Amino acid sequence: MQPVIIDNVRIFDGERMLGRGSVEFAEGVITRVMADPAPRASASVSASTDVIDGAGLTLLPGLIDAHTHVFGVESNLELALAFGVTTELDMFMGPPDATRALCTAAGERADLADLRSAGLLASAPGGHPGVTMPDLPTVAGPEQADAFVAARQAEGAHFIKVMLDDGAHHGMSLPALDRATVTALAAAARRRGLLTVAHVTALWSARIALDSGVDMLTHLPLEAALDDAFVTRTAAEKRVVIPTLVMLEMSTPKTSRSAHMGRSLADDPQVAGYLPEHARTAIAGGHEGLCMGQESPGQHFTHALSSVFSLHRAGVPVLAGTDANHRPDRACPVVHGAGLHAELALLVAAGLTPAEALTAATSAPAAHFGLADRGVIAPGRRADLVLVQGDPTKDIRRTRSIEAIWRGGVRFDREAYGKRAAAS
Numbered sequence: 001m002q003p004v005i006i007d008n009v010r011i012f013d014g015e016r017m018l019g020r021g022s023v024e025f026a027e028g029v030i031t032r033v034m035a036d037p038a039p040r041a042s043a044s045v046s047a048s049t050d051v052i053d054g055a056g057l058t059l060l061p062g063l064i065d066a067h068t069h070v071f072g073v074e075s076n077l078e079l080a081l082a083f084g085v086t087t088e089l090d091m092f093m094g095p096p097d098a099t100r101a102l103c104t105a106a107g108e109r110a111d112l113a114d115l116r117s118a119g120l121l122a123s124a125p126g127g128h129p130g131v132t133m134p135d136l137p138t139v140a141g142p143e144q145a146d147a148f149v150a151a152r153q154a155e156g157a158h159f160i161k162v163m164l165d166d167g168a169h170h171g172m173s174l175p176a177l178d179r180a181t182v183t184a185l186a187a188a189a190r191r192r193g194l195l196t197v198a199h200v201t202a203l204w205s206a207r208i209a210l211d212s213g214v215d216m217l218t219h220l221p222l223e224a225a226l227d228d229a230f231v232t233r234t235a236a237e238k239r240v241v242i243p244t245l246v247m248l249e250m251s252t253p254k255t256s257r258s259a260h261m262g263r264s265l266a267d268d269p270q271v272a273g274y275l276p277e278h279a280r281t282a283i284a285g286g287h288e289g290l291c292m293g294q295e296s297p298g299q300h301f302t303h304a305l306s307s308v309f310s311l312h313r314a315g316v317p318v319l320a321g322t323d324a325n326h327r328p329d330r331a332c333p334v335v336h337g338a339g340l341h342a343e344l345a346l347l348v349a350a351g352l353t354p355a356e357a358l359t360a361a362t363s364a365p366a367a368h369f370g371l372a373d374r375g376v377i378a379p380g381r382r383a384d385l386v387l388v389q390g391d392p393t394k395d396i397r398r399t400r401s402i403e404a405i406w407r408g409g410v411r412f413d414r415e416a417y418g419k420r421a422a423a424s
Helices: 074-082 096-108 142-155 179-191 203-212 228-236 245-251 261-267 277-285 301-313 338-349 354-360 363-368 396-400 414-423
Strands: 004-012 017-026 029-035 050-053 057-061 063-068 085-090 114-117 160-164 196-200 216-218 240-242 385-389 402-407
Touching (some): 004 385, 063 074, 063 338, 074 096, 074 402, 074 414, 085 363, 096 142, 142 179, 160 179, 179 196, 228 301, 245 301, 245 338, 261 277, 261 338, 338 354, 354 363, 354 396, 385 396
Parallel strands (some): 004 050, 004 057, 085 114, 160 196, 216 240
Antiparallel strands (some): 004 017, 017 029, 057 385, 385 402
């Protein structure tokens, strides 16, 4: 593999802007990072080294989407990579053999985003989503928690997803896991070294998740903003939140959307040209797979924005995740890859600085999910890199102006992908 130097480039290392400098990588690993006033790396290089002039550009770590649903569809991982998402964290997929096979393939192939998955999630008998999936294993009480977690670990799950949902946002009234069962699941996972991620869509479920000791909460209530006591406790107990703002924005009635950032992706020429037609159509008009009902009264997206602002201000780690649910035969408007760029903009709208939003999609998910080999531009880390025009620490929309993507040091042929997408 030919060594590469990206020279004279602004470097955002996943935590802060280092300024202008050079980054060298070879055999899939970053070997040198030299920020000014160090001498330019291209001053003395071998003839076999590929030197790229980064003038006017910014180099970022590969983006990490901390909440997706791949559905076993390989093309979703290629779509993700086409938008600089080099790692996806999948929150529910099956059957286990297929999930394990796709994770293995994604780990070996440079033309797909890498993948970690929760595999099969924990839910109540007759609850969501098992009410429509009769073969899905469920957890009837605390006494079944240990066996459930052990089975998921044996299947290769990288973390445990816990569903706290009574079906109200899907127009149903369904049984949900109780506090004792969720507490037992969190404890069983902790004993086995696995993180727990709880799906919460209402205040009651968020409280159960916090009381039960889960590590992370994903989604946020829309009926009201989280109160100060909840936020303070979340920070004190070192919990992590993946708000999935782009999904929440699209899931609330049109009158309560503040910016339509998710839908506007279909009209952004920096995005649309790299979307297959089915994804472009889904973004513009799809409603399938939304986690909230369009007709639910009293649901306001501004509550989620307020909660993110309070959580971030209190020091709670906020991770960028989209809840991407799209696949070619399923018109969910949150699509892989492109959706993360809307999520970044919404995090900024919620009060994070552009640099903090970038951290939420790079070093923070890597750190909190134990991905020690990525998420930061530093010697020894994977050469998962995204080169963009301009400075996204000043204008977060610059993440969409992608010049080049490397996954494990291999450059992704984005132009060829765009041509295939246009022809689809």
